[in-house]
Amino acid sequence: MQNDWVENFNGLRRLPEDVKALLRSGSVVVRAPKGTCIFASGQTADNLLLLLEGTVKVTQKSESGREVFLYRVHAGESCVLTTACMLAFEDYSAEGTAETDVKAVAIPRATFDDLVGKSPVFREFVFAAYSRRITDLFTLIDDIVFQRMDVRLASRLLELADTRQTVRATHVVLASELGTAREVISRILSEFQRRGWIEQLRGEVKLLDPDGLEHLARASGTHRA
Known part of the structure; x- marks a missing residue:
């Protein structure tokens, strides 16, 4: 899987072979059992996670302590909050929890920054996924307010x-x-x-x-x- 995971993501298949090799060598496949806290509010975003297997549920707590569901990350997707935090050098403002056993690719910040800066295809992959999820979040807001x-x-x-x-x-x-x-x-x-x-x-x-x-x-x- 370490050698093949790039092919699991449509937006990464178009990367030149030398960039694919750089992405593979600069990343690591990680696993987490069901119930694991993948990231927490206030934590620094050090790795972009691309999900290979399982689902991650992202939630946020209101001031009253009520937990509010935001979205799920499924296999073949990345987490928009992680992307936003890495681009803006901000800490997490929500929590991600493994709903199932998960397998993911962790792309460290150094590799992420390098590829965003030098690879138009990788940059397009990052921002296309970001755009899709932002649209989903606006739909969620619409549902909460109007439905x-x-x-x-x-x-x-x-x-x-x-x-x-x-x-x-x-x-x-x-x-x-x-x-x-x-x-x-x-x-x-x-x-x-x-x-x-x-x-x-x-x-x-x-x-x-x-x-x-x-x-x-x-x-x-x-x-x-």
Whole structure:
């Protein structure tokens, strides 16, 4: 994987072979088990992480102590907050946690700065990923400000469901995902269950009628595949 990981990222495949070699030699493949704090608020961003396997959840705590979900980093993606912090020489203002066992490439600041300065293709890769995630964050802000919570919850359940149409998350976790109170999530889930859309089990939610949830989510245009 150390020799092949560059090919996992579309934007890096176009790099000249000498730049690919520099990127490989100046980086290291790292692993972290589920639950590991990848970065924390106030910590210095020393490495750009490109995710090879697993997911990392990025959250921020409000002044009241409530945890608010920002976004997920999936395999084949980089973390926009890390990119921003490295470009601006700022410390992290949020926390990233491994939701699963993860494998990633760590590109140290020296290598990152060198390639951003000398390689137009690498620079395009960095800023294209940054631009996509910023657009996602503006969409998140729009959802929080303008969309009803039942619509947002329906959309999030569809996003989180596995191949067996099961969401393994407590009411507290879902509340954190959507930046609201557990009681609000519990009330809406009870309504979804009354409609026959879901079944609530211990620590998970079974989607019985994904089409019903999809209709609610698409009616307000929030569900994005």
